[in-house]
Each structure stands twice: as C-alpha cells, then as structure tokens.
Amino acid sequence: MAIYDVSVPLRPGMPTYAGEPGPELEFLKLIARGDSANVSALSLGSHTGTHVDAPHHFLDGEATVERMSLEALVGPAQVVEFADAHHITAEDLTAAGIQRETKRLLLKTKNGRFWDDDEFHTDFVGLTGEAARWLVERGFALVGIDYLSIEQFHSPTHDVHKTLLGAGIVIIEGLDLRAVPPGVFTMACAPLKVVGADGAPARVFLWD
Amino acid sequence: MAIYDVSVPLRPGMPTYAGEPGPELEFLKLIARGDSANVSALSLGSHTGTHVDAPHHFLDGEATVERMSLEALVGPAQVVEFADAHHITAEDLTAAGIQRETKRLLLKTKNGRFWDDDEFHTDFVGLTGEAARWLVERGFALVGIDYLSIEQFHSPTHDVHKTLLGAGIVIIEGLDLRAVPPGVFTMACAPLKVVGADGAPARVFLWD
Numbered sequence: 001m002a003i004y005d006v007s008v009p010l011r012p013g014m015p016t017y018a019g020e021p022g023p024e025l026e027f028l029k030l031i032a033r034g035d036s037a038n039v040s041a042l043s044l045g046s047h048t049g050t051h052v053d054a055p056h057h058f059l060d061g062e063a064t065v066e067r068m069s070l071e072a073l074v075g076p077a078q079v080v081e082f083a084d085a086h087h088i089t090a091e092d093l094t095a096a097g098i099q100r101e102t103k104r105l106l107l108k109t110k111n112g113r114f115w116d117d118d119e120f121h122t123d124f125v126g127l128t129g130e131a132a133r134w135l136v137e138r139g140f141a142l143v144g145i146d147y148l149s150i151e152q153f154h155s156p157t158h159d160v161h162k163t164l165l166g167a168g169i170v171i172i173e174g175l176d177l178r179a180v181p182p183g184v185f186t187m188a189c190a191p192l193k194v195v196g197a198d199g200a201p202a203r204v205f206l207w208d
Numbered sequence: 209m210a211i212y213d214v215s216v217p218l219r220p221g222m223p224t225y226a227g228e229p230g231p232e233l234e235f236l237k238l239i240a241r242g243d244s245a246n247v248s249a250l251s252l253g254s255h256t257g258t259h260v261d262a263p264h265h266f267l268d269g270e271a272t273v274e275r276m277s278l279e280a281l282v283g284p285a286q287v288v289e290f291a292d293a294h295h296i297t298a299e300d301l302t303a304a305g306i307q308r309e310t311k312r313l314l315l316k317t318k319n320g321r322f323w324d325d326d327e328f329h330t331d332f333v334g335l336t337g338e339a340a341r342w343l344v345e346r347g348f349a350l351v352g353i354d355y356l357s358i359e360q361f362h363s364p365t366h367d368v369h370k371t372l373l374g375a376g377i378v379i380i381e382g383l384d385l386r387a388v389p390p391g392v393f394t395m396a397c398a399p400l401k402v403v404g405a406d407g408a409p410a411r412v413f414l415w416d
Binding site: 001003005007008009010011019020021023025027028031032036037038039040041042043044045046047049050056057058060066070071073074075158161188190191192193194195196197198199201202203204205207 | 209211213215216217218219227228229231233235236239240244245246247248249250251252253254255257258264265266268274278279281282283366369396398399400401402403404405406407408409410411412413415
C-alpha cells in the first residue's frame with residue numbers, strides 16, 4: 001500500500017495567505033534544561049498550510065468546522081491534473097475525465113511549484129464561479145486544491161467560496177499534490193476538531 | 209460504511225494534562241465587524257486532546273512528529289476493551305484476544321468516563337512497563353489509549369513512554385473510544401505535521 005502525505009509541513013516562515021499568522025512552536029519544557037520531557041505549544045492561523053474551510057468562514061452563523069460530515073472527509077477521491085495556468089472553468093471540469101461516481105475531487109495544478117519557496121504567490125490557479133456551480137449541481141461532497149485558496153486572490157465577491165460552502169461542500173486548501181499521479185485513491189482528510197472555528201489545519205492522506 | 213470519530217473536541221476549558229495549555233481560539237476577522245470573512249487563529253499545547261507522542265517527547269534528539277511513519281498511522285487497528293480499573297499488564301494483553309496480525313492496538317478502558325467532565329483526573333488507567341515491553345517484543349507499530357497519558361500519573365521513571373518511543377512505536381493519547389465496539393477497523397491517525405515538535409494534536413478516524 002503506497003500512502004501519500006499530501007499535507008505541507010508546518011513551520012515558521014512557511015508561505016501563508018496574506019496576513020495569516022503562520023505556525024509558532026514554543027517549548028515550555030526541555031530535557032536539556034532539566035525537565036523530564038520536551039513539551040511544546042503550537043499557535044497558528046486556522047487557514048495555515050493544508051486546511052479545510054467550514055461554511056462559517058464566509059457564511060456567518062453557518063456550520064463550524066467540528067460539524068463537518070465525516071462521510072465527506074473519508075472515502076474515495078479522484079486527483080485530476082490541470083496543466084494550464086488559467087483558472088479552472090466548468091468546461092475544464094467537463095473535459096477532465098472525472099468519473100461519474102467521484103464525489104471528492106482534488107485539483108492538481110501548476111500551483112504546486114509555489115511550495116518550492118517561502119513567498120506567498122498571489123497568481124495561483126483557482127476555480128471560476130461557474131466551475132463551483134458545476135460541482136454543486138453534480139452533488140460533490142469535497143473539493144481540494146494545491147495552494148492557499150480555491151478562488152482567485154482578492155476576489156471581489158468570494159463567489160466560489162460562498163457557492164461551495166453554501167452547498168455544504170468541504171473545501172481543502174493548501175494541498176501538496178506534486179508527488180501524486182492522477183487517479184482514484186482512498187482519502188482521509190483529518191482537520192483538527194476545533195469547536196466553533198471557521199476552518200482548521202488538517203492532515204490529509206491518500207492511498208491506493 | 210460506519211465512520212467513528214475517536215477524537216475529542218478541542219475547546220477552552222476542556223481537561224488537559226497537568227499544566228498543559230488548552231485550546232484558545234481568537235477571531236482575527238469577523239463578518240459581524242465588517243470583515244469579508246470569519247478568520248481565526250488557534251493556540252494549544254502539543255499534547256492537548258487527542259494527540260500523538262513522538263520519540264523526541266522523552267528521548268531528546270530523537271525523531272520529531274513530522275517524521276512519524278505513515279505506515280504506522282494508517283491501516284488496520286484493533287480496539288480491545290479492558291474492563292478493570294487497574295493498569296494494563298503484560299498478562300492482560302496476553303489474555304485480551306489480540307489477533308496475531310494486529311500491529312495497531314487501541315485500548316478501551318474505564319478512562320472513557322473521564323470525558324464526561326472538565327476536570328483532569330489523575331487516577332487513569334495506563335500500561336505497566338512490562339506491558340510496554342510486551343508490545344515492543346511483538347513488533348507493534350502503534351498503541352493508543354482513551355485518556356491523556358499511556359502511563360500512570362507522575363511516573364517516577366517514564367518507563368512506559370521511553371520503552372515505546374525508544375522502539376519507534378507511535379503513541380496516541382486522548383482518544384474517545386466510548387462509541388466504538390471492540391473489533392478490527394481501518395484507522396487513519398492524522399497528527400498535524402509540525403516540524404520539530406515532540407507531539408501534535410491529531411484527528412483519528414476508524415471505519416469498517
């Protein structure tokens with residue numbers, strides 16, 4: 001069984017979405033200082049690294065992250081590659097060879113190259129609003145992408161997020177899919193179960 | 209497919225191991241304040257709630273949490289119930305009906321009742337040192353338990369942790385197994401991939 005870890009490492013200085021506070025790890029106890037154990041504490045923005053968005057992120061009062069459907073988070077997922085650099089359209093999705101039974105879709109794009117450096121790049125590929133509606137109409141449960149947003153930088157309307165989250169579709173952002181070939185895998189997307197949060201960091205595994 | 213979420217919710221005021229800082233969620237942006245989205249930041253101790261221990265927790269300089277074996281974290285796991293309240297011994301493990309092929313073992317004990325309140329209870333059930341060595345000798349990859357430590361409170365030697373971590377066995381602490389019957393499941397144990405950490409909060413799913 002080949003297991004792919006499609007989560008990015010959490011570390012100070014990693015790229016984060018504009019203004020998002022990245023990870024900080026502070027050691028509260030250190031064996032080297034005479035303590036019996038090494039014990040650290042972590043802080044980070046809820047949308048740092050690989051993470052999920054809950055409806056409450058853009059739809060005030062809607063479901064928070066601990067209420068996400070387990071059925072959406074665990075099960076078969078299809079990785080589809082989009083080689084072009086423009087935003088992914090409904091036509092692109094129609095032509096992508098997505099299997100009829102696919103309910104969890106992971107979008108592998110040129111974004112992957114951005115993980116090579118610590119800069120936050122704003123020219124990343126996302127979905128168009130029509131593509132988001134295409135996913136809603138077909139009853140998708142989850143969609144993931146390989147950089148820090150599923151929607152163009154500084155969208156004036158946040159149409160993509162609102163469309164997907166309004167339909168209860170789980171959004172994963174910040175995947176690293178570079179090592180994964182296109183195809184169908186079993187996925188476990190495991191966000192921290194943070195009560196009342198608009199999103200949460202997640203570890204995501206794929207396997208054959 | 210029945211999916212069990214065996215992770216405890218992360219929230220302020222939840223029980224944590226003595227001195228461990230629990231979760232805090234701070235909203236940096238609020239739609240109610242005129243922002244375009246709700247955006248929060250999270251802080252918590254690395255051993256808060258459901259979490260894994262990495263070797264570096266008790267063995268200074270040994271592997272940190274981002275280096276944990278994916279093969280240990282994902283695959284079949286057996287949930288075994290121990291009804292008595294004493295610490296689990298090698299004899300208990302021998303008599304427990306653990307299948308020969310089991311390499312990931314989840315211990316369901318009377319600890320589960322402690323999740324009913326917000327107090328940190330120190331009289332929890334753990335493993336004895338001999339039980340830890342029993343697991344090492346048989347080549348287990350992972351062991352999990354249903355409260356905040358796998359070892360008696362204020363162990364003078366930390367024998368259980370050092371034995372398990374020294375053998376590269378992944379430790380999960382803080383599981384909530386109350387809803388899960390004994391048996392074999394597929395498990396995904398997904399700790400945050402925090403570079404350099406002695407442990408990390410995790411979401412853990414079991415399914416048939």
